[in-house]
Every structure is written in C-alpha cells, then in structure tokens.
C-alpha cells in the first residue's frame with residue numbers, strides 16, 4: 001500500500017461538541033489533496049491531529065505507518081499553519097537557518113528563496129517587520145525547510161495578493177512534480193479545482209463528498225428550476241417531488257435543484273402550484289457549493 005496518511009474513525013470533541021466526527025480517509029504518496037469546507041467545518045482540527053498537535057478523542061491516525069508524534073515522522077513532514085509564530089527579534093534568514101538546522105537533509109536556502117519568492121531584502125528584515133503576505137512566505141519557507149516528503153498547508157493563500165497566489169500554486173505544482181505529497185485546506189472551490197488531485201469536502205466535522213475535482217464538480221453543479229410562489233409552499237413539500245435533489249429559498253425565489261429540469265417542471269405543473277417567473281439555472285459551481293453547505297446547515 002502506498003498510503004502515507006491514514007485516518008480511521010477519527011473523532012475530536014471539544015467539551016461536548018464534535019469538531020471532527022468519525023472521519024476516515026487515506027492519502028497516497030504523491031497526491032495533492034484539498035480539504036475543502038466552510039468556516040468551522042473541522043479542517044484545521046483535522047490538520048492539527050494529523051500533525052500530532054491535537055490528540056483525537058477516538059480513532060487512529062498514522063503517517064508513514066507511524067504515530068504522527070514520532071521523530072522519524074516529524075523529520076519527513078513540514079507544515080504551514082494559519083498563525084506563523086516566530087521569534088520576532090530574529091532576522092528572516094536566521095529563522096530559516098534555525099529551522100533548517102532541525103532537519104537531517106534540509107532544502108538549500110537558494111531553493112527556499114526560489115520556492116517562496118522571499119527577496120534578499122525580506123531575508124534581512126526582522127520577522128516583526130514583515131507584512132502579512134511576507135509572513136505567509138516565511139511560513140511557507142519554514143514548512144519546506146526540511147525538504148519534507150509530506151507538506152501540510154492550512155489556508156495557505158490567505159493574505160496573499162494575486163501575484164503571490166499565482167507563484168505559490170506554481171511552486172506547489174513544482175513540488176508535486178518532485179513527488180511530494182501535499183495536503184492543504186481552503187474555503188475556495190476554485191483553488192481546490194485548479195491544483196488538487198482529490199478533494200475531501202468537509203462540513204460540520206464530516207466528509208460530505210470525496211473525489212477528483214471533476215467528479216465533485218459534476219455532483220455539485222446541478223441545474224435548478226426556480227420560480228416565485230404565489231401561495232404558501234413549504235420546502236418540505238417540494239422536496240418530496242421525485243426529481244428534486246434539493247430545495248431552497250433565496251431572495252424571494254424558490255430553487256429546486258435537479259438532475260432533470262424537464263421532469264421537475266412536469267412535476268411542478270402537475271401539482272398545479274400557483275407559481276410565476278419560472279427560470280432554469282445552469283448552476284454555478286460556487287453556488288452549488290454554497291447550496292450544499294447551506295442546505296446541510298438547515299438539516
């Protein structure tokens with residue numbers, strides 16, 4: 001088996017609330033996997049557990065078939081977390097050298113500079129003087145300092161401008177070509193679609209969809225029929241229509257998400273509902289993602 005990350009029935013509860021609820025997945029060597037989901041979905045908690053920084057309440061996590069806390073594991077992984085906390089008084093280059101010294105086969109400083117886009121001027125700055133975007137670059141450099149086989153990136157592009165984002169994803173593609181395994185979290189379907197081999201879509205602590213971006217897109221970007229209702233129609237009633245896969249209300253219109261708009265229209269007409277302003281929507285991907293998570297919110 002090529003799986004270098006393995007989670008089996010992992011749950012993390014804070015007090016009584018389950019942040020991650022019975023999650024299982026495995027990741028193979030060389031895969032780029034996006035953990036996608038809205039705020040509070042459990043993405044960061046999952047990353048922190050994989051890194052051995054949080055202990056699961058139940059279930060098991062293995063990296064390279066070992067406990068994530070083992071030194072032999074730590075030497076093979078790198079992580080960029082949301083908060084980069086470094087020693088403010090040190091210069092950027094000193095922090096990078098310090099991190100490199102923790103690893104048996106670190107990446108060269110030259111390569112780290114190319115990968116992260118840090119400039120010579122940035123290297124001489126004290127960490128406390130860095131802008132938000134420069135701090136993210138430093139965080140990325142520290143994640144790569146040990147030339148890791150497995151890289152964890154928690155919302156890596158937050159605070160980056162467009163140029164920095166572009167360069168960042170180019171570097172990720174380059175690291176993938178080198179055979180590195182990359183796991184990143186994001187709120188943005190587009191980012192996951194552009195770079196990931198596989199998406200794990202999290203919502204409320206569970207994986208609600210999993211697959212290649214193409215598969216996820218096919219599942220999510222369903223068409224819908226929308227209309228204005230002239231009478232009191234309940235979502236629950238419409239959800240019973242045989243071809244309705246989802247029903248929701250937005251800006252005074254009712255939307256019925258479906259695989260077959262012709263059939264759903266026939267079903268709606270048959271019921272003789274008093275409706276007007278009927279439209280068929282193609283379904284944008286971002287919208288579909290929002291629908292999926294919003295609708296689950298209401299369940």
Ligand SMILES: Nc1ncnc2c1ncn2[C@@H]1O[C@H](COP(=O)(O)OP(=O)(O)OP(=O)(O)O)[C@@H](O)[C@H]1O
Nearest residue numbers: 014018019037038039040041042043044045046187
């Ligand atoms: N240390 C903690 N103590 C209590 N609750 C926590 C703690 N850490 C996370 N949670 C809760 O667990 C849930 C999942 O949080 P998590 O940070 O994993 O989500 P996320 O998907 O990373 O969200 P975001 O996109 O906002 O970063 C949230 O409801 C959060 O409030």
